[in-house]
Amino acid sequence: MRDTLKALEELQKVDLQIAELVKGGSENPRRLAELESQLGAGRAAVETDREKLADLEKQKKSVEDLLASDKDKVKKWEARLTEQRSPREYTALAREIDIAKKQNTTASDEIVELAKQAETARDALETRESDFSESQTGLVDEMKSLRAAMEVQDAARKVLDEKRAEAAKAVPAQTLKRYEQIVKRRSSVIVPVVSGACNGCHMNLPPQLNNQLRTNARIDVCPSCSRMIYSPEAFEKAEEN
Template sequence: MSSLREKLKTLEELQQIDLDSNEVRAELETLPAKRAEIDQRVAEARRAYDEEKSRVEGNERERRQLESLLAMERDKVKKWEGRLGEIRTPREYAALSREIDIAKKTNDGQSEQIKALVASAGELQKTLEGKADALAEREEANEAELKGLEERQAAAQQRLAELDARRAEAVKRVDPGLLSKYENIKRRRAGVAVAQVIGMTCDGCHRHIPPQLAITLQRANSIETCPNCHRIIYAAEAVNPPAPPPA
């Protein structure tokens, strides 16, 4: 293979290394967002648990307050009832009796509220236990998913280091002027500076090239660029000729 074919083959190799590196870097760039998404799912499960726990605690707090108030009111009614025997005038007796009746009705209402709170407390507790199970499952899944992301990150970083090493070796085999041209085109053309020509079509821009240029590429004795996209082009069969059939 001629020296120029070797240069074109090295450019082909360099281009593939750069494409592979870009793919690995793109994957690495997605990992922080994936990690944040995993953490967000845990945060949502924890928030749901905390909200339900607050409802349980609120129910218990309200019930205890009512129970304390009811106990005080019942004691007050007992004291009033004890005073009934000491009252001498019918008017005072009737007034205190009305107060006792009103207090008892109020106490009955509070007693019903307490019963309702006790009933709802059971349902709230069941819901809380369900939220706790969901949180535990989510945290367990989160741990596994984060571990998987860490393994992916480590593998991608190792792969990138290998590609960087291969690139450093490939760059040594490319003439500085040709390398500079390659880098300039790559910056302008979304990372793709080298393209095959298959038949009469540039694989970079998918447009036809002139017939004379196609013939020139078959000789593989000059560096040519696509007249449409200005990428470095080559004929794959000229740079990588098929192996001769066995004798």
């Protein structure tokens, strides 16, 4: 029975170490995901600004191309103007030329406006890029150290898992089964009885149970919390005999 108690206490010790380790690293995956999403958002913002600039440049280019071909058209029409035989045809073509020239002026204005917008977009992109590259360094550094910490924790966890398997081997099968059930709900499974009370839930034990535990070195169940309980005095006495 003393060996079982020792084995249970060893198992519990390892489980508490595992719980501590898990608790210490529990924020890491969440923080890592947060940093990844910040990095992604930063990248996406730069990409959006880049697309906006590209769009404006494309628009400007298409207006410029159209204007160039319209200017050619006007030149050809002007050349043809002298060939017009009738005053009516002349007037009609002159009118067409006039309309086309007005449209070209509007297109020129539009190009100037688009150039201004592109300039603004280019400045915004530059600012965005430099902000991003600055914050990126910090984010990437933090991610690196988080990943390193997680690796250390994983390694420590591996060692503890092996230790746990070893400790579990020393516990009799039935007792281990009960231990595994309790440990799912409680951080401590095996607790001493102190001054007649369970040291897990601090409820007083029925006097009869308390007496039995004090006179017999054995492991029982706390009626209040179902933890495994034992009386240290009884085990000390048993050791002396």
